[in-house]
Amino acid sequence: MSNVRRLDPSASPLDYFGSELRRRREEAGLTQGDLGKVVFCTGSLIGQIETAHRVPQREFAERVDAALMTDGFFSRLVGLVLRSQLPTWFQQYAELEAKATYIASYQAQLVDGLLQTEGYARAVLGVRNQGDLDAKVAARLERQRILAREEPPSLWVVLSEAVLHQEVGSRQVMRDQLAHLARFTEDGWTQLQVLPFHAGQHPGQLGSFNLLRFEGDPDLVYTEDFIQGHMTADSRAFKEGQLRYDHLRAAALSLKDTAALIARVMEERYGHQPEAVDGAVA
Structure with missing residues (x-):
């Protein structure tokens, strides 16, 4: 027997999606099982x-x-649903990120979320808690849709070389991730540089940060700690962040040398070798 629990559509984007799905399915005269067959899933x-x-x-x-002929209604709504699955403190940043015309990112420990593969994102997001992992991963991948626009934001990313060597997930996950980064080295809208170990001390040693620019709105600096993120539109903070970022770009490898290093690490560190099993030490 189908579940007849009724929702308050105003409670959340997820509740609204669910209530509209039921309403429009019933209007089409379909059971949950009928619709499931059409969209290749279970009625459950x-x-x-x-x-x-x-x-x-x-x-x-x-x-x-496509099944209910709803003219893209659910495709438009699902973006809001997935964004609502992001941590509450991060949702405002994600909304602003989607409006930015220029994004500059320095990442000291992880690949920037906009450039992560599904496997890498799954490993990162599931490190402490596997709960709702599918939703968390889907929400992160949804953010990346801004890069697929006809006119995406200009994105400049500087990664510490440590990011390439820190194995996240598995060797195969890392190989796929570095191959994904390599494709971005050929993308005119995205510029990717690696800050090499031999750069020594640098202005990014205090931690990762992002700079966002907009048309008609104040520029923003975004930083994170292990609890939450922090945004400021203070012009002095942005000027300091831009200065630090300029120094990082100057100290980083060229775009060409970055591509070569990514390819080398991908083959030398994450080449096709047998994975360690049964607790064996590689």
Whole structure:
């Protein structure tokens, strides 16, 4: 028997998605099982999404739009749903990131979220808590859609060389991630540099940070600690951040040398070697 729990559509984007999915499915005269067959999932999954017990993926929303002929309604709504799955303190930054015309990022420990593969994101986001991991990963990948726009923001990323060597997930995950980064070295909208170990002391040693610029709105500096993120539109803070970033770019490898280093690390450190199993030491 189908779950008939009713939702308050105003409670959250997820509740609104679920209530609209049920309403439009019923208007089409379909059971949960009927719709599941059309969009290649189980009726149980349809029920879980309709009752806000499961977060829909973008592919699911696109298939529902096609099945119910809803003219892209669910595809547009799912972006809001996925953004609502981000940590509350991060949601405002994600909204501003989506509006920025220029994003500069220095990352000391991890690949920037906008450039992460699904496997890498899954390993990072699941390091302490596997709960709702699919939704967390989907939300991170949803942020990356800004790079697929016809006119995406200009993105400049400087990564510490340590990011390339720190194994996240597995050797295969890292190989896929570095191959993904290599593709961005050929993207005209995205510039990627690696800050090499031999750069010595540098102005990024205090931690990672992002700079955002907008058309008609104040520039922003964004930093994080292990609890939450911090944003400021203070002009002096942005000027200091821009100065630090300019020094980092100057100390980093050229775009060409960055591409060569990524390729070398990918083959030498994450080449096709047998994975360690049964607790064996590689």
